[in-house]
Amino acid sequence: MLKALARKSHTLERFLEGWSLFYENTVGRIGLFLLLFFALMAVCSYIPPLIDPMYHPMTGVDPEVFRSTPPSPTHWLGTDNIGRDLLSQLLTGARIAFLVGITAAFMSIVFGTLIGMIAGYAGKVLDSLLMRFADMIMVMPSLLVVLLLSSLFGQLNIWIIVLLISLFRWPGIARVIRAQTLSLKQRPFIDMARVAGASHLRIVFRHILPNVLPMALLYMTFRVTSAIIVEAALAFLGFGDPNTVSWGMMLQWVWKTGHMFQAPYWLLPPGICISLITLSFYMMGRAMEEVLDPRLRKEEQRI
Amino acid sequence: MTLLEVENLSIAYQTRGGVSLAVDAASFSLEKGKSLGIVGESGCGKTTIGMGLLRLLPENGIIQDGKVLFEGQDLLQISEDEMRTIRWKKISMIFQAAMNAWNPVQRVGEQIVEAIRIHYPDYSRDRAVKEVEDLYQLVDIPRNRLFNYPHEYSGGMKQRAIIAMALTCHPDLIIADEPTTALDVIVQDQIIQKIKEIQKELSIAVIFISHDIGMVAEVCHDIMVMYKGKIVEVGKREEVFVTPMHPYTKSLLSSYLTLDGVFDFEDKANETVCQPDTIIDSHICGYIQHCQEADSSCLREAPRWQEITPTHKALCRLCK
Amino acid sequence: MTLRRLILRRSLEILVIFFLILSGLFFLFHLAPGDPVSRMVDPSMSPEDAELLVSQLGLDQPLWLRYLYYLKNFCTGDFGISFHYGRPVVEVIGERLPNTILLFTTSIILSALAGISWGKLVAWYKGKRVDTVVTITSLVCHTLFLPWIALLFIWVFAYKIGGFPLNGMISPELWSDPASGWFVKALDILHHMLLPLLTLSIIHVGEYLLIMRSSMLETLSEDYILTARAKGLSEKRIRNRHAGPNASLPVVTNVGLSLAFSINGGALTETVFTWPGIGRELIFAVSNNDYPLALASFLFISIVVLVANLVVDVLYAYLDPRIRY
Numbered sequence: 001m002l003k004a005l006a007r008k009s010h011t012l013e014r015f016l017e018g019w020s021l022f023y024e025n026t027v028g029r030i031g032l033f034l035l036l037f038f039a040l041m042a043v044c045s046y047i048p049p050l051i052d053p054m055y056h057p058m059t060g061v062d063p064e065v066f067r068s069t070p071p072s073p074t075h076w077l078g079t080d081n082i083g084r085d086l087l088s089q090l091l092t093g094a095r096i097a098f099l100v101g102i103t104a105a106f107m108s109i110v111f112g113t114l115i116g117m118i119a120g121y122a123g124k125v126l127d128s129l130l131m132r133f134a135d136m137i138m139v140m141p142s143l144l145v146v147l148l149l150s151s152l153f154g155q156l157n158i159w160i161i162v163l164l165i166s167l168f169r170w171p172g173i174a175r176v177i178r179a180q181t182l183s184l185k186q187r188p189f190i191d192m193a194r195v196a197g198a199s200h201l202r203i204v205f206r207h208i209l210p211n212v213l214p215m216a217l218l219y220m221t222f223r224v225t226s227a228i229i230v231e232a233a234l235a236f237l238g239f240g241d242p243n244t245v246s247w248g249m250m251l252q253w254v255w256k257t258g259h260m261f262q263a264p265y266w267l268l269p270p271g272i273c274i275s276l277i278t279l280s281f282y283m284m285g286r287a288m289e290e291v292l293d294p295r296l297r298k299e300e301q302r303i
Numbered sequence: 304m305t306l307l308e309v310e311n312l313s314i315a316y317q318t319r320g321g322v323s324l325a326v327d328a329a330s331f332s333l334e335k336g337k338s339l340g341i342v343g344e345s346g347c348g349k350t351t352i353g354m355g356l357l358r359l360l361p362e363n364g365i366i367q368d369g370k371v372l373f374e375g376q377d378l379l380q381i382s383e384d385e386m387r388t389i390r391w392k393k394i395s396m397i398f399q400a401a402m403n404a405w406n407p408v409q410r411v412g413e414q415i416v417e418a419i420r421i422h423y424p425d426y427s428r429d430r431a432v433k434e435v436e437d438l439y440q441l442v443d444i445p446r447n448r449l450f451n452y453p454h455e456y457s458g459g460m461k462q463r464a465i466i467a468m469a470l471t472c473h474p475d476l477i478i479a480d481e482p483t484t485a486l487d488v489i490v491q492d493q494i495i496q497k498i499k500e501i502q503k504e505l506s507i508a509v510i511f512i513s514h515d516i517g518m519v520a521e522v523c524h525d526i527m528v529m530y531k532g533k534i535v536e537v538g539k540r541e542e543v544f545v546t547p548m549h550p551y552t553k554s555l556l557s558s559y560l561t562l563d564g565v566f567d568f569e570d571k572a573n574e575t576v577c578q579p580d581t582i583i584d585s586h587i588c589g590y591i592q593h594c595q596e597a598d599s600s601c602l603r604e605a606p607r608w609q610e611i612t613p614t615h616k617a618l619c620r621l622c623k
Numbered sequence: 624m625t626l627r628r629l630i631l632r633r634s635l636e637i638l639v640i641f642f643l644i645l646s647g648l649f650f651l652f653h654l655a656p657g658d659p660v661s662r663m664v665d666p667s668m669s670p671e672d673a674e675l676l677v678s679q680l681g682l683d684q685p686l687w688l689r690y691l692y693y694l695k696n697f698c699t700g701d702f703g704i705s706f707h708y709g710r711p712v713v714e715v716i717g718e719r720l721p722n723t724i725l726l727f728t729t730s731i732i733l734s735a736l737a738g739i740s741w742g743k744l745v746a747w748y749k750g751k752r753v754d755t756v757v758t759i760t761s762l763v764c765h766t767l768f769l770p771w772i773a774l775l776f777i778w779v780f781a782y783k784i785g786g787f788p789l790n791g792m793i794s795p796e797l798w799s800d801p802a803s804g805w806f807v808k809a810l811d812i813l814h815h816m817l818l819p820l821l822t823l824s825i826i827h828v829g830e831y832l833l834i835m836r837s838s839m840l841e842t843l844s845e846d847y848i849l850t851a852r853a854k855g856l857s858e859k860r861i862r863n864r865h866a867g868p869n870a871s872l873p874v875v876t877n878v879g880l881s882l883a884f885s886i887n888g889g890a891l892t893e894t895v896f897t898w899p900g901i902g903r904e905l906i907f908a909v910s911n912n913d914y915p916l917a918l919a920s921f922l923f924i925s926i927v928v929l930v931a932n933l934v935v936d937v938l939y940a941y942l943d944p945r946i947r948y
Contacts, residue, residue, distance in 0.1 A: 026755075027758075135636075135640060136640045139882070139929055139932060140928075141886045141887045141890070141928065143891075144890060145921075148905075148909060148918075151908075151914070152651060152657070152662075153655060153656070229768065229769075230887070233769070233887065237891075237894065237910075251768075251770060255770075260777070261782050267775070270771070271768055271771030271772070271775065274771065275766055275767045275768045279762060279766040282762060359849060387855040387857065390853055390854065391853060391854045392855065396853045398846065398850060402846035403846045403847055404847055405847055405850070406851070407847070408943055408944060409865075409868075417856070417864075421854065421860075452944040454944070468854075
């Protein structure tokens with residue numbers, strides 16, 4: 001009991017130390033604040049439709065507006081060409097970005113970690129098979145593959161898009177996790193567990209997984225950015241889920257309806273949001289990397 | 304003739320926890336063509352002295368005080384550009400064998416030629432190559448290996464090539480920092496013999512930095528023992544080796560002698576590696592915790608230099 | 624391992640990977656729900672023509688035979704007829720591929736060179752204001768949403784300021800004029816290429832710069848840098864001769880690893896600027912259900928990525944002698 005408590009407090013201590021290092025990092029702090037801002041946007045996205053149905057991002061149309069209008073008291077960011085409110089679309093976009101980014105990243109982390117651990121732990125034939133497979137996926141441009149698949153399977157909904165993105169973004173993680181697993185396998189505690197009669201499954205999940213988890217989480221933040229970008233690009237090209245409003249789709253509308261030269265109030269916000277949300281995840285990832293990798297913050301010493 | 308005169312050299316490192324002193328008021332001198340060994344356990348500040356002489360400390364290293372008079376010129380006062388002309392041409396280095404002293408993507412010969420041509424810009428490439436070939440002969444590396452890459456050399460060859468590179472500009476002083484650590488025993492011996500031979504033949508002054516007092520005693524005219532940033536004993540090789548005065552030197556020597564038979568557990572226990580972040584209390588003797596001869600007066604008073612012979616002295620109140 | 628053996632081994636690996644992609648696509652196209660025949664044969668074709676094409680592509684045969692036909696057709700360069708253009712797919716690809724290679728390789732090479740040389744400098748000023756500003760700017764550049772920045776550039780440079788063409792790769796009137804020589808034509812292409820190049824490069828420069836910077840910082844703490852200092856080399860020489868080449872190795876690796884992701888960006892750039900490249904053709908074909916064209920475009924894009932990978936590997940081996948032997 002005491003031991004468990006002590007261990008817990010030790011973990012807590014390490015967490016707090018990591019947190020303070022993270023918070024000291026300017027890049028990490030900026031990233032965190034940006035992220036909180038977008039989270040707030042996502043939460044607020046539920047509000048406008050409650051005020052008036054015309055603020056619904058997809059179906060709400062202002063009856064008095066017949067073309068795209070600049071910002072006004074009723075529409076703080078203006079409207080699109082059929083009179084839908086741009087602010088409410090922008091807020092909803094934040095929700096979609098989080099949804100897509102985090103679920104796709106999480107799934108690709110799960111695939112990558114599992115495959116990496118199995119390849120590293122099993123070694124031999126299975127290892128080289130899995131890694132060749134990873135190589136193959138790695139040279140496929142994910143956006144174009146998903147496009148090709150959507151041409152075969154017809155219109156994709158948002159969950160299929162998320163699944164496809166994660167299916168094509170795991171090899172990078174798998175490689176890193178495999179390398180870590182290989183080095184972990186050499187450590188004495190794995191041998192000890194084996195001698196003590198632990199099954200392979202138990203060794204992998206009880207002894208290897210906890211050790212590779214921080215690295216996997218780190219990669220997850222980077223995967224969030226790439227998932228958001230791929231989804232936005234798909235939507236921008238007109239292959240998004242037609243039932244959702246995403247920032248990429250807003251850009252597609254402004255582009256396809258030929259408003260890009262007349263309506264900067266429509267062109268600028270979605271692009272800024274996509275760029276900044278990916279920036280915020282990327283910054284968090286970099287800061288986390290510095291916390292997790294002591295080599296990056298080592299102090300030079302030579303006596 | 305005195306070649307190098309170091310006075311009161313103090314070097315500190317800036318760390319997260321504050322400033323820690325790595326070398327505390329070190330003073331010593333070296334005659335032309337002679338060799339000096341600096342001995343101590345890892346972390347005692349011996350490498351810091353070596354790097355400090357060439358002003359090659361890492362970014363967080365600060366030279367706080369002192370003078371480094373080389374041929375009468377204070378190296379701590381001259382500009383960085385002037386310092387660059389001193390480096391390698393006047394004072395060169397033999398690096399730790401364990402270090403990756405060679406740039407992995409450049410051919411070894413190319414790196415040596417570079418050292419020559421930086422200091423003798425009027426040399427043609429062919430002349431520089433010719434000179435490197437002669438040096439290779441001196442350190443027994445076949446000439447055809449000259450333009451291989453570092454990873455194609457064995458550990459001993461890399462080390463000999465480093466010696467060759469150290470000799471390129473005919474320096475007056477070579478600082479050899481743990482030149483044999485991490486090499487196997489036979490190669491170690493070859494390297495030591497080579498350095499000794501070259502030192503005699505070319506009469507270059509050498510500062511030999513090592514943790515191995517036995518090896519130092521084999522090569523050097525003078526020995527200087529360091530402990531926790533301080534010089535604790537200086538003397539001629541025979542004096543220090545045969546009649547050590549400081550208790551720390553005695554323990555160093557006894558752990559060396561254990562190789563010949565008696566293994567002394569207590570002395571082994573005495574060897575504690577001092578951490579780099581240990582802040583040195585300059586008032587009382589730093590060795591007091593491990594000293595078997597210490598008495599209560601050591602706790603109250605600072606250690607003083609005791610002169611045993613004109614050339615042999617130790618920083619200990621108790622030795623007479 | 625000698626350089627030649629390395630190239631040979633990597634080429635073999637790449638061939639295997641390509642074969643897997645080739646086969647994977649076949650099974651996707653033939654096992655996906657829907658009729659494979661309708662995917663390969665233009666619905667507007669006359670029934671006789673359609674029948675001829677079906678037998679030519681082996682679409683009336685069982686799956687395994689169709690697969691053999693598919694492999695044979697690939698080897699002979701027969702990818703069927705594009706629905707949209709009504710011409711053999713291979714012709715269309717042949718026209719588009721050089722344009723993509725021109726834009727893509729120029730951009731990757733330029734941004735790698737810029738990233739390496741700027742990252743090297745920035746690392747030297749670590750902790751100074753320049754460093755902070757450049758690092759944050761590169762982070763921002765790296766995460767900019769590419770199609771958006773492309774639209775922005777068109778809006779600002781081509782529309783507001785003017786002086787840049789809005790789209791395309793050439794000015795037709797200039798090319799149809801028999802008086803214009805090759806130099807004028809080349810200049811015209813360059814003029815059209817500037818904005819797409821800038822768009823594609825701005826994303827990559829940020830990434831490469833950041834990698835170069837951190838790799839440079841790591842390299843500067845290596846022992847051989849200390850050797851170089853002790854040798855009395857100037858700071859500039861240490862930076863350019865010793866630290867720089869070593870530090871740029873991870874950048875080269877990364878260029879290789881992110882090639883597939885870069886080509887996504889290439890396709891988007893081509894689409895927004897209507898640059899007649901193969902990436903734009905793929906997106907266009909997918910939008911128009913022009914399956915033969917889509918399939919072949921994808922295959923050729925894979926070839927571009929794989930060959931570029933091989934080039935990067937060889938370059939790496941050239942830069943790092945430890946790999947070569």
